[in-house]
Amino acid sequence: MNERVNLLLVDDREDGLLALEVVLRSPRYNLLKASSGADALRKLLDHDVAVILLDVQMPGMDGFETASLIKTHERLKGVPIIFVTGIHGDPRLVNQGYEVGAIDYVCKPFEPYILQSKVSVLVDLHVKNAQEARRKVEAEYAAREQEALRASEKRFRDLSEELAAANAELRQFAWVASHDLKEPLRVVASYVTLLSRCYEGKLSPEADEYLGYVKEGVLRMNSLLEGLLSLTGISQEEVRSRPVELNRVFESVTQSLEVLIRENQAEVTRDELPLVKADPAQIGQVLQNLIANAIKFKRRDEPPRVHVGAIRRDGEWVLNVRDNGIGIKPQYTDRIFGVFQRLHSLDEYPGAGVGLAICKKIVDKHGGRIWVDSEPGAGSTFFFQLPHQESA
Ligand code: ADP
Numbered sequence: 001m002n003e004r005v006n007l008l009l010v011d012d013r014e015d016g017l018l019a020l021e022v023v024l025r026s027p028r029y030n031l032l033k034a035s036s037g038a039d040a041l042r043k044l045l046d047h048d049v050a051v052i053l054l055d056v057q058m059p060g061m062d063g064f065e066t067a068s069l070i071k072t073h074e075r076l077k078g079v080p081i082i083f084v085t086g087i088h089g090d091p092r093l094v095n096q097g098y099e100v101g102a103i104d105y106v107c108k109p110f111e112p113y114i115l116q117s118k119v120s121v122l123v124d125l126h127v128k129n130a131q132e133a134r135r136k137v138e139a140e141y142a143a144r145e146q147e148a149l150r151a152s153e154k155r156f157r158d159l160s161e162e163l164a165a166a167n168a169e170l171r172q173f174a175w176v177a178s179h180d181l182k183e184p185l186r187v188v189a190s191y192v193t194l195l196s197r198c199y200e201g202k203l204s205p206e207a208d209e210y211l212g213y214v215k216e217g218v219l220r221m222n223s224l225l226e227g228l229l230s231l232t233g234i235s236q237e238e239v240r241s242r243p244v245e246l247n248r249v250f251e252s253v254t255q256s257l258e259v260l261i262r263e264n265q266a267e268v269t270r271d272e273l274p275l276v277k278a279d280p281a282q283i284g285q286v287l288q289n290l291i292a293n294a295i296k297f298k299r300r301d302e303p304p305r306v307h308v309g310a311i312r313r314d315g316e317w318v319l320n321v322r323d324n325g326i327g328i329k330p331q332y333t334d335r336i337f338g339v340f341q342r343l344h345s346l347d348e349y350p351g352a353g354v355g356l357a358i359c360k361k362i363v364d365k366h367g368g369r370i371w372v373d374s375e376p377g378a379g380s381t382f383f384f385q386l387p388h389q390e391s392a
Contacts, residue, residue: 004030005123006047010040010066011055011084016108020053020084023112024119037061041069044076050126051119053106056085056093067100080122082106082115171232178228185225189218220346227352231339234282234358239365244280246273246287246319250308253288257295266295266304273310274317276386282362283386286370287321289355290382294323296349299377318385327376337370359384 007029009020017033024031032047034040037058043049052070056063063083071077080103085093094105103122106115196211250270254261261268268291276283291306298304307322328336328343335341337360342353359382363370367387374380 004028005050005126006030006032007119007123008032008034008040008043008047008049008052010034010037010052010058010063012036012058013055016055016084019108019110020115023110023115024053028123037063037066037069040066044070044073044079049079051122052079052081053119054081054083054102056083056097064096064100067097067102071101077101080104080126082118082122084108084110171235174228175232175236178225178232182222182225182229185218185221188214189222192218223350223352224340227340227354231354231358231361234285234361234365237282239279239282241277241279241366243275244278244283245275246283246310249273249280249284249287253284253291256288257292260292260295264295264298264304266298266306268295268306268308270308271310273308273319274312276317278366278386279362282365286359286362286384289359290321293355294321294325294380294382296351297323297325297380299324299326313385316385316387318383320381320383322379322381324379327378327380328372328374329376330374333372333374336372 005028007024009017009024009031010033011017011020012035017035021031021033032043032049034043038061040052040054044052054063054066058066061069063085067081067083070079070081081101082104083097083102084106085097086108097105104118106118192211192214196215200208200211247270250273254268257268260266287308291308294306295304302324305324309320309322311318311320332343336343337356339357340353341357342349342351360370363384363386368385370382370384372380372382
């Protein structure tokens with residue numbers, strides 16, 4: 001520790017202070033001077049002092065009174081005091097001094113070397129104590145920090161485990177619910193089909209209308225359950241990444257969508273697409289959902305034109321599916337990636353509202369990002385980016 005320590009020299013006489021100053025001058029010490037007991041107390045309150053050299057004979061408050069006051073103060077009472085007296089070895093004075101807490105005595109005229117060594121021993125002790133106290137505080141602080149860190153790590157682990165368990169339970173619940181609900185729905189669907197086959201046109205027009213509603217409801221419920229099942233299925237599925245030729249994925253997706261493309265007189269084109277590292281089935285699902293939407297959400301005045309492109313940005317491929325459809329208002333561009341979020345009635349555009357949620361789930365699981373740029377009435381471009389890709 002290279003900090004200077006403070007010594008407080010107290011004497012009412014200039015020559016007394018000077019004598020102490022000359023003997024104790026050292027780069028280790030910072031010498032504070034006080035010319036009375038009151039002045040000494042003030043200096044002690046303002047500074048951290050290692051040793052006090054206190055003259056006994058002072059007018060007003062003498063050295064003993066000053067020492068008694070110092071000893072009543074909680075922070076100051078441990079500071080060692082060396083009394084400086086002119087009266088050689090008077091046992092009464094010596095005793096009085098020890099009673100009020102003196103550590104030592106020197107008599108004037110003092111031997112410089114003796115005073116220096118007495119002060120030096122006390123200063124060493126002070127420095128050691130201060131270091132010890134600091135170490136203790138630091139150790140206590142570090143221990144408390146460690147404890148707090150351990151506690152918060154444990155809390156974080158517990159919460160993550162709880163969250164993972166709750167998530168798994170919820171996924172399991174959604175899967176079981178949608179799976180099990182399909183069975184009674186199948187029964188309803190079969191009997192409605194039977195009913196309409198046997199009785200359609202034979203009952204009243206209202207009965208036919210009601211049967212129609214039941215059939216629609218069954219179809220809708222079925223499509224919702226299918227959507228939920230594929231979403232929970234995707235959530236549970238592992239990502240098995242390998243190099244995938246996106247050109248080939250595009251061909252197989254457009255083949256699967258052949259009927260939709262033909263019925264809508266859609267034109268679906270592509271750039272030269274890259275080779276990427278991904279789960280082929282899952283990435284095919286993303287492309288299929290995006291292309292199907294691009295065709296489905298077409299404008300009335302124009303047949304759908306869909307283009308799949310690829311741009312290399314910061315060493316990564318960003319794929320995009322652009323259409324000339326109805327577009328999406330800016331306030332909905334985040335919401336549409338949520339489950340069952342749809343912006344239109346079923347009469348206008350059919351669908352379960354899980355297609356984009358599935359795309360997002362897949363892209364998230366690949367560690368990528370999906371987003372949309374759109375202008376209502378002019379079309380939309382859906383982008384998705386996949387990390388760690390290999391160029392074609
Ligand atoms: P679904 O197509 O079954 O409704 P999605 O999750 O695929 O469900 O899409 C959610 C909603 O986002 C759609 O209902 C539609 O409002 C909007 N949307 C998706 N793709 C497009 C698109 N290409 N153009 C305009 N709107 C779209």
